[in-house]
Amino acid sequence: MVKQYDTHSGIISWFARNSVAANLLMIFIIVAGFIGLSHLRQQVFPDIVINSVSIQVPYPGAAPQEVEEGIVILIEENIKDIEGIKKVTSTASEGMGSINIEIEDNYEVSEVMDEIKVRVDAIPNLPDLAERPVIYENRMQRQVMRLNVFGDANERTLKEYAKDIKDELLALPNVSLVEVEGARPYEVGIQVSDYQLRKYGLTLQDVANAVRSHSLDLPSGTIKTLGGDILVRTKNQAYDAYDFAKIPVITRPDGTTLLLADIAAIDDGFAEWNFLSRFDGKPTVSLRVRSSLESDDLLIAEQIYDYLDKKTPTLPAGISIEAWGDGTYYLKGRLEMMQKNMLAGIILVFIVLALFLRFKLAFWVMIGIPLCFLGAFALMYMYPGFAMTINMITLFGFILVLGIVVDDAIIIAESAWASIEEKGHSIDSVVEGAKRVALPATFGVLTTIAAFYPMLAISGPWSNAMASMGLVVMFCLMFSLIESKIILPAHLAHMKLNKLEDTKSPKLRAVKGFFRAIRLKVKDLLSRFINNVYKPKLETFLNYRGLTILTFVCLLFITTIGFIGSGWVKTSLFPNIPNDGVFVEIKMAEGATADQAMSNVQIVWDKLNELHNEVEAEHGIGVFQHAFMWTRENTGAYMWTELVKSENLPINQFDLIDRWRDKVGTLPAVEEISFGGGGGGPGGDGVGYRLVGTDIEELQIVTEKIRAKLAEYDGVYDISDNLSGGKEEIVVEVKPHGYNLGLSTQILSQQVRNAFYGSEAQRFLRDNEEVKVFVRYPLEDRRSIGNLEQMPIRTPSGEYVTFTDVANYDVQEGFSRISRIDGVRANRISADVSPQAAITSGEIHQDMMQNVIPGILAQHPTVKLEPGGPSEDQQKLTKELGIGGLIALILIYGLMAIPLKSYIKPVVVMSAIPFGIIGAMVGHLLLDINLSMFSFFGIIALSGVVVNDSLLMVDFIGRARAEGMSRIEAAINAGTRRFRAIILTSLTTFFGLLPITTETSLQAQLVIPMAVSLAFGIVFATVITLIWVPCLYVTLGSIKDWFLGRDAKSLSKKEEAYENN
Known part of the structure; x- marks a missing residue:
């Protein structure tokens, strides 16, 4: 007996008969959506969760090993037992100790930080010359863009213009974070020769003390007069070379004075760093514009460009300012891409619907897309968990859901139209058609929502980002329920069918x-x-259902093993996606000079220009727009290149890097050079390993062995580690003769430090910038080891002796930096994997972990492998997605068991999920795309769609059984009745995503794997739903009958009836 539906009760009927209420609800969603959209901030990437605290301790002039022993180890020991600390990662570099403390997720960062401050402040024996520790919570600050002031001008001029521009930018309404980079800090250098010191019986410390005594502003109290209080203060702070020159060093009894200018050369300039900074080949100072948590990146960028339009004409000839590295370009591009592809998708979906249904019906179905998006905007604004924004990740979510958000509306509309065709157009016929599929359609949408649970299960810094994408999809699907069950029937009931x-x-x-x-x-x-x-074909498949099922199972097995196991479809969880930048890092070899570092980065720049000219001659357009390069002492040089936008770049970015790398070749005095291009997810597409051990020599040996093995893989390049050598170090020791003369290690080291590093006389504030004052030897007396050997040392008795008479020294190899993890020395090895290589990073990591690293570590038991690096990030994310996926499957099973009122039928529905993945893999194979994390997100969406269609198929088979049909008859009846709806949902999903799959812009590259998984998967899933599901349903029913020992033909209708109550 066919179930009769009450068309005069229930929420669907009430809204269908009250179109005003339905329209008001629609208007409310639209208004709420626009309000939410107007208040949502727009940023390039979502706010990243950083549960960590950093400690920075400057130790000027100290070598990395001194920093490690005097700063890092002391702090590590004092904080190691604080509750809530997850991991402590430390770095000792020249003049700086840095400790990063990761906090457990279930602890308040502020509370743990307070305890860390108490412990660090209580350390009694930090070095005297170390500065006060700076402790702060790490917060996400996104880079919006860079500005470079450049031209044929000196460093001071460029820096002053940059500082003025910084102040003017900070005065703009939405700009709050601007940093000046690529410029040395101001410094007053007072250089006194040994000749002058001995002539007047002075030491460098005496000169520094004279500066401190005479250059100062000092409050001197208050005079309490009858007319009121008068403040008294001494104002004698020196601010420039002229002021310092007048400072008296010696005042004689006869009243004459020896001024600083009489014995010293005073340079009011910059810190003595070996430094080079160039933008497009010219001297430059850079400004980095960042956005805070509450900022809107697009508004910031808009205001900066307006400012530049007004500022640029006022700059003097020879000085220019250029904005580059604009991250909002990609955000705007993705917004435009979403709008363009949404419009194209809507048009294609409308055409598909109009071919099968009437125009007006198709129109009202299509209204659901913008309505669901606006509803999602409203919920994003009101979401209490964290501040959601319009960013590239949430836009991924909108693009992903574009093809599936109308599925529910199509199911309702198609069922209502079938009822209209059968009984004529009336409110009752529309309500009956909607109610017929309302229950399974609702649970179908709920299963799709459940399928996105894994995105909410990801932990770590990217948790909010992935959750944002999942929530956007869930919000859209929630409103698709409201639109399809309440608003759409009302519109269908009252539309005029002329x-x-x-x-x-x-x-x-x-x-x-x-x-x-x-x-x-x-x-x-x-x-x-x-x-x-x-x-007829379905009848044949059902009659030979055993063979049909076996064929599908074999196809699934062959596809899985063949496509992935044989490497036909490669897997790369975080794929290398071309971007608009290339970062070059040059790590200089031990003993290299600053001039060599500067020369090498100049060679890299020249080769880039050479390549640019070649490509321009070949294709009519070059490869780069801007290049910013700088050096750091003699240890390294860097270049960040902004390429021509990807849609206009004449050659592939990875080919460009290969050609550039080949042109640069081998550089003198270089230990490593890496060219970084492309971007992936957390960790990037590469391999990385962290080694820990107490024996530094063993660490070095293991590092070299792993590096050598990595180099044997084709496609692996830019292998690097952070245990390489740095500057040479001279270790000084007092001789017994020195001790006899009253010298101590402290006295000797202080005199050597004052001579070569300098004695810091004072610091003062000038134009809102701190300026240090140093007293030291002239530069020509500090250039060689010979200067140290001949340096006169003053004994406590006032006599002068030569350094080599009272001290020994040893030249040793030093480190540029020393890394530590949880109190043990560590080293991180990393390598990039070419996206065009025959082997993926995951395969390399698996081979290294199974066949290489265990053997190496067995030979060096003091060294251990510490979890971390890109490979570990990938494994952790894979594990979390796996656990989240299992939970999602359990939820999907439960949500289907409820409407089907069966333990077996949900298995029939869910069996279609693996087969949909076959189509996704075929799509990746045809388009030559690696399976990535974003492909899996598309497969998640695919699972929901497949389940939705299969659920309705099983539901209709059950209804046919309730009418007294045999299983085979019911399967054939349900297949023919659901054919149009299944085809419609599949075609609309496919064509809705088709514009994305054909996109060539950079903004689409991460979205394409998602779209391919869903678009191609749904095509194959259609076949599965129409053939596999009926065959499996009948087969499992037959097995159940056999198991219970009964003949299916003899069963009563009551026993087999589909329960709808």
């Missing part, structure tokens, strides 16, 4: 007639296909 002959305009009647003829032709073709092709 007859063709009622159209008065002949031209309009002709157009309508043309499209009607097409629709009827399509309807006829579809009907003939169902009756003449699908129905």
Whole structure:
């Protein structure tokens, strides 16, 4: 017996009969959506969760090993037992100790930081020359863009212009974070020769003390007069070379004075760093514009460009300012891409619907897309968990859901239209059609929502980002339920279905007639296909269902093993996606000079220009727009290149890097050079390992062995580690003769430090910038080891002796930096993997972990492998996605068991999920795309869609069984009745995503794997739903009958009836 539906009760009926309420609800969603959209901030990437605290301790002039022993180890020991600390990672570099403390997720960062401050402040024996520790919570600050002031001007001029521009930028309403980079700090250098010191019986410390005593502003109290209080203060701070020159060093009894200018050369300039900074080949100072948590990146960028339009004409000739590295370009591009592809998708979906249904029906179905998006905007604004924004990740979510958000509306509309075709257009027929599929359709959407649970299960810094994407999809699907069950039936019930002959305009009647003829032709073709092709074939498949099921299972096995196991479809969890930048890092070898570092980065720049000219001659357009390069002492040099936008770049970015690398070749005095291009997810597409051990020599040996093995893989390049050598170190020791003269290690080291590093006399504030004052030897007396050997040392008795008479020294190899993890020395080895290589980073990591690293570590038991690096990030994310996926499957099973009222039927529905993945893999194979994390997100969406269609198929089979049909008859009946709806949902999903899959812009590269998984997977899943599900349903029913020892033909209707109560 066919179930009769009460068309006069329930929420669907009430809204269908009260169109005003439905329209008001729609208007409310639209208004709420626009309000939410207007208040949502726009940023390039979502706010990243950083549960960590950093400690910075400057130790000027100290070698990395001194910093490690005097700063890092002391702090590590004092904080190691604080509750809530997850991991402590430390770095000792020249003049700086840095400790990063990761906090457990279930602890408040502020509370742990307070305890860390108490412990660090209580350390009594930090070195006297170390500065006060700076402790702060790490917060996300996104880079919006860079500005470079450059031209044919000196460093001071460029820096002053940059500082003025910084102040003017900070005065803009939305700009709050601007940093000046690529400029040395101001410094007053007072250089006194040994000759002058001995001539007047002075030491460098005496000169520094004279500066401190005379250059100062000092509050001197208050005079309390009858007329009120008068403040008294001494104002004698020196601010420039002229002021310092007048400072008296010696005042004689006869009243004459020895001024600083009489014995010293005073340089009011910059810190003595070996430094080079160039932008497009010219001297430069850079400004980095960042955005805070509450900032809108697009507003910041807009205001900066308006400012530059006004500022640029006021700059003097020879000085320019250029904005580059604009991250909002990609955000704007993705917004435009979403709008363009959404419009294209809507048009294609509308055309598909119009071919099968009437124009007005298709129109009201399409209204659901913008309505669901606006509803999602409203919920994003109100979401209490964290501040959601419009960013590239949430836009991924909108693009992903574009093809599936109308599925529920299509199911309702198609069922309502079938009812209208059968019984005529009325409110009752629309309500009956909607109610017929409302329950399974609702649970189908809920299963799709559950399928996105894994995105909410990811932990770590990217948790908010992945959760944002999942929440956007869930919000859209939630509103699709409201729109399809409440608003859509009301519109369908009250739409006017005018007859063709009622159209008065002949031209309009002709157009309508043309499209009607097409629709009827399509309807006829579809009907003939169902009756003449699908129905007979389905009967055959059902009669040979055992063979059919075996064939599908073999296909699944062969596809999985063949595509992934054989390497036909490669897997790379975080793929290398081309971007618009290339970062070059040059690590200089031990003993290299600053001049060599500067020369090498100049060679890299020249080769880039050479490549640019070659490509321009070949294709009419070059490869780069801007290049910013700088050096750091003699240890390294760097270059950040902004390429021509990807849509205009004439050659692939990775080919460009290969050609550039080949042109640069081997550089003198260089230990490593790496060219970084492309971007992936957390960790990037590469391999990395962290080694820990107490024996530094063993660490070095293991490092070299792992590096050598990595170099044997084809496609692996830019292998690096952070245990390489740095500057040479001279270790000084007092001789016994020195001790006899009253010298101590402290006295000797202090005199050597004052001479070569300098004695810091004072610090003062000038134009809002701290300026240090140093007293030291002239530069020509500090250039060689010979200067140290001949340096006069003053004994406590006032006599002078030569350094070599009272001290020994040893030249040793030093480190540029020393890394530590949880109190043990560590080293991080990393390597990039070419996206064009025959082997993926995951395969390399697996081979290294199974066949290489265990053997190496067995030979060096003091060294251990510490979890971390890109490979570990990938494994952790894979594990979390796996656990989240298992939970999602359990939720999906439960959500299907409820409407189906069965333990077995949900298995039939869920069995279609693996087969949908076959289509996703075929799509990746055809388009030559690696399976990535974003592909898996598309497969998650695919699982929800497949389940949705299969659930309705099983539901309709159950209804047919309730009417007294046999299982085979019920399967054939449900297949033919659901054919149009399944085809419609599949075609609309496919064509809705088709524009994305054909995109060539950079903004689309991360989205394409998601779209390919869903678009191609749904095509294959359609076949699965129409053939596999009926066959499996009948087979499992037959097995159940056999197990219970009964004949299916003898079962009563009551026993087999589909329960709807």
